[in-house]
Amino acid sequence: MSAMAPxxxxxxxxxxxxxxxxxxxxxIDAAPGASWYRLGATDGDQTFKNTGAHTFFxxxxxxxxxxxxxxxxxxxxxxxxxxxxxENLARVMHDISKVTTTTSGAAAVKRMPNKRGQVPTxxxxxxxxxxxxxYGAYPAQNYIPRCISDAEPELTRGKDSRAExxxxxxxxxxxxxxxxxxxxxxxxxxx
Amino acid sequence: xxxxxxxxxxxxLFASMPTITNLVGVxxxxxxxxAQEGSPNIWDKTQCALTVRPDPGGSSERDQPNWQGRVQLTxxxxxxxxxxxxxxxxxxxxxxxxxxxxLTSTGTALIYFLALDGSQEAGMDADTKVDVVIQTxxxxxxxxxxEDLT
Numbered sequence: 001m002s003a004m005a006p007x008x009x010x011x012x013x014x015x016x017x018x019x020x021x022x023x024x025x026x027x028i029d030a031a032p033g034a035s036w037y038r039l040g041a042t043d044g045d046q047t048f049k050n051t052g053a054h055t056f057f058x059x060x061x062x063x064x065x066x067x068x069x070x071x072x073x074x075x076x077x078x079x080x081x082x083x084x085x086x087e088n089l090a091r092v093m094h095d096i097s098k099v100t101t102t103t104s105g106a107a108a109v110k111r112m113p114n115k116r117g118q119v120p121t122x123x124x125x126x127x128x129x130x131x132x133x134x135y136g137a138y139p140a141q142n143y144i145p146r147c148i149s150d151a152e153p154e155l156t157r158g159k160d161s162r163a164e165x166x167x168x169x170x171x172x173x174x175x176x177x178x179x180x181x182x183x184x185x186x187x188x189x190x191x
Numbered sequence: 192x193x194x195x196x197x198x199x200x201x202x203x204l205f206a207s208m209p210t211i212t213n214l215v216g217v218x219x220x221x222x223x224x225x226a227q228e229g230s231p232n233i234w235d236k237t238q239c240a241l242t243v244r245p246d247p248g249g250s251s252e253r254d255q256p257n258w259q260g261r262v263q264l265t266x267x268x269x270x271x272x273x274x275x276x277x278x279x280x281x282x283x284x285x286x287x288x289x290x291x292x293x294l295t296s297t298g299t300a301l302i303y304f305l306a307l308d309g310s311q312e313a314g315m316d317a318d319t320k321v322d323v324v325i326q327t328x329x330x331x332x333x334x335x336x337x338e339d340l341t
Contacts, residue, residue, distance in 0.1 A: 004256055004340055006333040011303045012289045131290040 008134035013046050014127045016079060018091055018169075021122035022176075025143040028189050032126060037096075039081060039088055043164065046079040048127065048142065075144060075171035075183045077127055080164050084155065086112045092149050092167050095121040120148040125169050125184075138189035145184060146174035192339040193297040197258040197332040200300035202243045204293045210280045214239040214273075223267065225319040236321050239277045240267040246327050248308075258332045261308060266324040271313065278324040282307060285328055298336020305330045 017036040026032045052073030056065035081088050090099045094116045101110055125144040132140035150170045155163040173182040198221060205211045206219050218224075218240035225240075227233040234240055242265045249260030264281055268274030288305040311326040 004335065006256070006301050006335075006337065006340070007290065009257075009303065011331065129289075137290055137292060 005134065007131075007136050010129075010132060010134070012129065012131070013042060014129040014132065016040065016042065016046070016077070017126040017128065018123045019126070021124055021146055023124045025141075025145075025187070026126070028139055028141060028187050032128070036126060037087070037091065039091065039167070041081070041083050042079045043082045044080045046127075047077070049074070049076040049078065051076070073183070075147075076150075077125060077142075077144070077147075077167075077169045079167050081167055082162060082164050084163060084165065086110050089153075089165065091121075091123070092151050092153060092165060120150075122172065123147055123149070123169070125171075133188040133190065135188065135190040138191075140186065140188035142186045143184055144169070144171045145177055145181070146172045147184075148172060193336040195258070195295060195297055195300040195332060195334055195336060197260060197300070197302075197330060198243060198245050198262060199295045199297075200293055200302055200332055201262055201305060201330060203295050203300075204288070204291060204302060204305070205241055205243065205281065205284060207293060208280075208284050211241060211277075211284065214277050214280065215241050218267075219243075223265075223319065225267075225321060236319065237269040239269070239273055240321075241265070241277060241281065242267070248327070249329060256334045257303070258334055259330070261327050261329050262305075264326045264328055265316075266326070267316070267319075267321050268324075269322070271322045274322045274324045275313065278311060278326060281326070292337065295336075298338050301333040301337055303331040303333070 016039045017032050018039055019036045023035050052070045054068040054070050057067040058065050086099045090096045090112055099110055099112045103109060125147050126141055128139060128141040130139045131137050147169045150168045151166060153165045157163045171183045218234045218238060220242060221244050223240060223242050224232055224234040225236055243262050246261040246263040266274050266277040266281055268277055285305045285307055288302055291302045292299050306329045308327045308329045311324050313324045316323050
């Protein structure tokens with residue numbers, strides 16, 4: 001019975017924030033500051049992936065592998081946005097600076113180009129759950145210091161369906177961090 | 192270790208919410224008390240009431256110490272609008288549950304989630320002639336009292 005850790009079950013969706021690359025991780029016991037933009041609302045599953053298959057090496061002396069190396073690894077965060085504001089779309093497609101406020105006739109409008117360009121915008125990403133800590137009813141967060149939006153959104157519309165934006169943020173190595181932290185880290189509150 | 196009654200935990204959760212008790216007062220239980228003629232505890236049909244009772248359809252996780260099931264929430268009201276108003280507040284409570292803790296008669300319960308399951312049904316209860324909105328909700332509740340964990 002002592003092995004029971006009910007708070008250790010990670011249940012429920014998280015809140016997802018983006019900020020400009022270089023924005024530091026916010027304190028766990030404070031709301032993310034004004035530099036963090038909350039991407040939302042999301043719907044459906046949210047996936048946090050750590051990929052990186054090993055290459056195994058064998059020799060004639062053994063039946064099993066004798067060594068392994070991981071040549072590549074990725075950290076990816078995937079979720080679906082259901083609010084198609086230009087502020088959300090621009091951050092997923094290219095950059096918020098592409099959204100301009102102007103007029104069309106007598107109407108006030110916001111305008112966003114379709115072209116994404118060659119070089120993606122680099123972001124910091126924060127995935128935060130207010131009760132995600134496995135050690136009690138505390139928050140937990142995963143901070144990725146450098147990432148890009150790898151999404152190829154397909155907004156599919158229908159008579160009784162909702163256009164949803166499939167998002168995928170992929171971590172890039174951040175040389176400004178220590179070796180272990182270059183693809184981000186988790187912070188969970190314990191007390 | 193003490194076992195948690197998931198239905199009681201969910202009832203106590205609703206009973207702890209001012210948005211609910213402002214509407215139902217003390218009229219919240221597993222079964223309604225509208226028909227207790229002559230009893231001092233008889234419920235007032237002109238006031239909102241909430242009943243939470245077990246509903247079939249949940250799965251059982253045999254290897255995990257969690258209850259996974261369904262409850263039927265019945266929102267009673269003096270008018271259809273009042274019943275719907277209570278339902279909307281109850282739906283808000285459900286949406287806000289993320290590892291909620293609530294004190295029950297057998298210790299503190301941990302409710303991981305309480306998710307609305309399908310759409311609601313509105314009508315009039317045939318026996319009591321009180322307007323109702325009925326909604327089922329799925330839940331996951333840890334089976335044991337949190338105080339009893341070592």
